[in-house]
Amino acid sequence: MTVGGVPLAAALAEYRPDAEIGPLPTPVDSDALLSTYHPDYLRGSVVTLAVGANAGGSCQRDLAELLQAEAFIDEADLAGIPVTDVDVLVVGGGGAGCAAALTAAEAGARVLLATKLRLGDSNTVMAEGGIQAAIEPEDSIQKHIQDTLRGGHHAGDPELVARMAEDGPDVLRWLIDLGMQFELTPNGDLRTRRGGGTSASRLVFCRDYTGLEMMRVLRESVTLHHNIEVWEQSPAVELLSNECGLACVGAVLASLVDGGLRIVRTRSVVLATGGLGRLHLNGFATSNHLGATGDGLVLAYRIGARLCELDSFQYHPTGLVFPSHLAGKLVTEGVRAAGALLLNGLGSRFVDELQPRDVVCAAILRECQEGRGIHIDDRRVGVWLDTPRLEQAEPGLLERQFPNLMSRTRGSGVDPRVQPLLVHPTLHYQNGGVVIDLDGASSVPGLFAVGEVAGGIHGRNRIMGNALLEIISFGRRAGRAATTTHDRGPKKVTVEHLNHMRRALTLAGLPMTRRTPMILPAYARGTPCTR
Amino acid sequence: MAADQKGDHERVPLTINGQAIDAKVGVTLVEAAWDARLPGITGVGCLEGVCGSCRVMLRRGKEITLGLACQTFVETGLEVIFLPPSSAPRHHYSISDFRDSWDIHARFHAIFPEASRCRHCHGCVTSCPKKIAVEDGVALAAAGRYREAGEVFLECVMCELCDGACPELIAPAHVGLFCRRVTAHFHLRPPNLVTRLEELRRKRLAGSKGESERE
Ligand SMILES: Cc1cc2nc3c(=O)[nH]c(=O)nc-3n(C[C@H](O)[C@H](O)[C@H](O)COP(=O)(O)OP(=O)(O)OC[C@H]3O[C@@H](n4cnc5c(N)ncnc54)[C@H](O)[C@@H]3O)c2cc1C
Ligand code: SF4
Ligand code: SF4
Ligand code: FES
Numbered sequence: 001m002t003v004g005g006v007p008l009a010a011a012l013a014e015y016r017p018d019a020e021i022g023p024l025p026t027p028v029d030s031d032a033l034l035s036t037y038h039p040d041y042l043r044g045s046v047v048t049l050a051v052g053a054n055a056g057g058s059c060q061r062d063l064a065e066l067l068q069a070e071a072f073i074d075e076a077d078l079a080g081i082p083v084t085d086v087d088v089l090v091v092g093g094g095g096a097g098c099a100a101a102l103t104a105a106e107a108g109a110r111v112l113l114a115t116k117l118r119l120g121d122s123n124t125v126m127a128e129g130g131i132q133a134a135i136e137p138e139d140s141i142q143k144h145i146q147d148t149l150r151g152g153h154h155a156g157d158p159e160l161v162a163r164m165a166e167d168g169p170d171v172l173r174w175l176i177d178l179g180m181q182f183e184l185t186p187n188g189d190l191r192t193r194r195g196g197g198t199s200a201s202r203l204v205f206c207r208d209y210t211g212l213e214m215m216r217v218l219r220e221s222v223t224l225h226h227n228i229e230v231w232e233q234s235p236a237v238e239l240l241s242n243e244c245g246l247a248c249v250g251a252v253l254a255s256l257v258d259g260g261l262r263i264v265r266t267r268s269v270v271l272a273t274g275g276l277g278r279l280h281l282n283g284f285a286t287s288n289h290l291g292a293t294g295d296g297l298v299l300a301y302r303i304g305a306r307l308c309e310l311d312s313f314q315y316h317p318t319g320l321v322f323p324s325h326l327a328g329k330l331v332t333e334g335v336r337a338a339g340a341l342l343l344n345g346l347g348s349r350f351v352d353e354l355q356p357r358d359v360v361c362a363a364i365l366r367e368c369q370e371g372r373g374i375h376i377d378d379r380r381v382g383v384w385l386d387t388p389r390l391e392q393a394e395p396g397l398l399e400r401q402f403p404n405l406m407s408r409t410r411g412s413g414v415d416p417r418v419q420p421l422l423v424h425p426t427l428h429y430q431n432g433g434v435v436i437d438l439d440g441a442s443s444v445p446g447l448f449a450v451g452e453v454a455g456g457i458h459g460r461n462r463i464m465g466n467a468l469l470e471i472i473s474f475g476r477r478a479g480r481a482a483t484t485t486h487d488r489g490p491k492k493v494t495v496e497h498l499n500h501m502r503r504a505l506t507l508a509g510l511p512m513t514r515r516t517p518m519i520l521p522a523y524a525r526g527t528p529c530t531r
Numbered sequence: 532m533a534a535d536q537k538g539d540h541e542r543v544p545l546t547i548n549g550q551a552i553d554a555k556v557g558v559t560l561v562e563a564a565w566d567a568r569l570p571g572i573t574g575v576g577c578l579e580g581v582c583g584s585c586r587v588m589l590r591r592g593k594e595i596t597l598g599l600a601c602q603t604f605v606e607t608g609l610e611v612i613f614l615p616p617s618s619a620p621r622h623h624y625s626i627s628d629f630r631d632s633w634d635i636h637a638r639f640h641a642i643f644p645e646a647s648r649c650r651h652c653h654g655c656v657t658s659c660p661k662k663i664a665v666e667d668g669v670a671l672a673a674a675g676r677y678r679e680a681g682e683v684f685l686e687c688v689m690c691e692l693c694d695g696a697c698p699e700l701i702a703p704a705h706v707g708l709f710c711r712r713v714t715a716h717f718h719l720r721p722p723n724l725v726t727r728l729e730e731l732r733r734k735r736l737a738g739s740k741g742e743s744e745r746e
Contacts, residue, residue, distance in 0.1 A: 121576030179712025
């Protein structure tokens with residue numbers, strides 16, 4: 001695809017933070033906009049799954065390839081590898097995993113938290129904008145529920161959404177008790193902002209470091225907890241099942257340091273492996289951390305869990321195009337919430353900036369495709385996020401409220417106070433995932449899923465601030481429920497579920513050349529390849 | 532941009548983990564290690580300087596500094612070593628044990644006895660990739676000014692490079708986090724949140740009462 005539009009240098013020369021901007025054009029029908037420009041609707045990007053619990057359902061093509069693939073582990077591999085027994089195994093050391101581990105440990109369980117990279121290396125630590133909870137007098141739990149369902153195009157599960165919204169205020173109390181700070185007003189109230197697609201001011205935050213502040217506190221609490229053991233650099237490469245392959249009784253972990261395998265046997269496994277941005281679906285750049293390769297979806301699917309909304313992903317409207325080492329990285333929606341406008345190559349507004357993310361994203365893609373973008377070269381095109389105008393209206397605001405943005409761009413020659421930021425949609429969030437109940441339990445006994453790997457809450461589009469709420473709300477729910485399974489059963493662990501999957505793949509005539517989960521994107525694997 | 536275009540021809544020689552490589556101009560140390568397909572670069576996470584994983588030691592001639600690989604660009608002759616994760620914490624406490632804020636000073640010094648022994652060597656400050664005034668933060672904490680001390684550590688990414696640099700084993704990063712945590716734990720009682728929690732509690736009570744009365 002060749003992109004037309006205004007060359008960057010020319011657009012920069014034209015740009016003035018005080019230029020007159022015309023009125024917003026009358027909005028087009030958002031359904032039409034979405035179906036024409038949103039990447040979920042790209043022709044050929046969605047296929048039908050042939051095997052597994054979602055057979056017959058649709059799924060994004062790149063993800064389907066990973067779900068319907070061969071495993072790393074064979075029956076023979078299980079012999080002679082060291083075995084560890086714990087009450088609860090938590091897979092993934094982001095916010096959801098830590099919340100689940102802490103809650104299970106508080107309930108007296110011996111918990112092992114195994115994570116792929118370093119504890120806290122996660123999407124959670126990068127969250128900037130904030131966390132939603134209905135706490136303002138003019139707001140209500142009901143409004144929060146409605147906004148979430150409407151934002152998700154009514155594809156979300158109303159029960160799950162209601163529980164999450166009700167948990168909101170108590171989640172904040174739990175986090176504060178653990179020692180998390182939030183922004184306050186002069187009289188000591190929690191300061192709130194209004195996020196895109198919401199009817200009330202409901203986003204609480206800690207500068208633009210909300211995720212960092214949350215992760216620091218959770219990480220420290222987990223590390224210092226006497227009931228929790230943490231294994232870093234230890235990705236789960238397969239789950240283990242009982243003799244009939246129908247319940248989850250553990251996992252196989254691989255060491256990124258020496259490649260060695262370990263078996264963990266347990267009553268409950270809590271999958272908290274986060275998202276899949278690093279699959280770069282449809283060729284998009286991503287805002288996600290390095291470990292976001294959709295491993296949890298693959299593991300859960302192979303052991304028989306049902307997944308949902310596998311063809312719906314969130315592309316965040318404002319990913320950086322430049323500087324290049326930050327390509328795909330986010331400029332938080334908080335900047336738009338604070339009043340920054342989006343301008344095309346002609347210097348005009350083209351969308352209400354606080355529309356839901358999918359709508360804003362589709363509008364930006366439309367501008368770029370129709371030649372009204374600003375381009376660096378054939379591959380890199382975007383629109384302006386007008387930060388200098390915001391700074392002019394309220395000098396010092398960027399430094400004060402968005403130190404993270406400022407610190408990331410410092411040293412790269414782009415100063416958001418004087419130069420608008422070139423932005424383009426970036427792959428950001430997995431809307432769907434493992435189908436769960438109110439305890440975070442999947443359709444497979446013994447297997448829980450929480451956080452971004454789980455689905456059902458955000459429908460087909462997530463509104464800002466609900467992910468951080470979900471990970472704590474459901475992390476705690478699953479942590480609690482995971483300790484109540486007393487069924488220790490015969491301690492025979494098998495990979496019987498893999499035999500089921502292999503048979504199905506063979507019947508469907510699908511190739512079994514590729515082994516998954518991905519663990520690390522190919523470009524980060526080095527040679528020799530980490531498995 | 533200029534750097535990007537030049538990058539196709541010009542190369543920058545440097546070493547990473549003892550391996551000599553030729554990197555493109557303008558890439559970060561992480562990108563350079565990936566491009567050279569170096570194995571074992573798994574101390575990497577966010578790629579934007581907030582997770583604190585990609586700790587590196589940098590040598591330029593005789594000068595040795597510390598930094599974050601995803602935020603450092605390649606330079607001719609630079610010697611880079613990716614550092615292993617830091618060792619397990621030596622200071623233990625559980626915030627849920629803190630019920631009384633009046634004895635917090637005694638508790639702090641019991642948990643971090645070294646904090647009052649800072650010898651002002653600036654080791655922590657020079658090692659901090661986020662340019663945090665770590666030493667001042669430690670001094671404020673030792674003086675019992677937890678809120679102010681915590682504020683100093685706002686941008687701390689928990690890389691724990693300062694911990695490794697401190698000859699007194701003070702663990703400044705954890706001192707900072709302690710200060711932030713007790714500030715929230717004891718002092719954050721926002722009226723809007725407290726009110727909503729109380730409303731929800733009453734509603735739940737009324738709900739369960741209503742149900743039993745109706746029955
Ligand atoms: C840049 C950015 C900004 C965001 N801003 C906001 C915001 O302002 N508000 C909001 O509500 N949400 C925000 N989100 C979304 C939100 O941060 C995430 O959805 C949420 O934090 C996910 O939490 P999690 O614990 O489920 O996953 P993560 O935090 O990603 O943690 C998953 C963990 O699992 C590990 N893992 C992965 N695979 C394996 C494996 N095979 N074995 C073992 N471990 C594994 C990973 O290494 C990681 O540590 C943002 C996301 C990004 C990327
Ligand atoms: S204060 Fe210490 S842990 Fe925090 S960023 Fe600086 S060096 Fe890293
Ligand atoms: S490194 Fe340790 S002793 Fe030196 S100034 Fe910092 S806190 Fe004090
Ligand atoms: S990768 Fe997170 S700080 Fe460098």
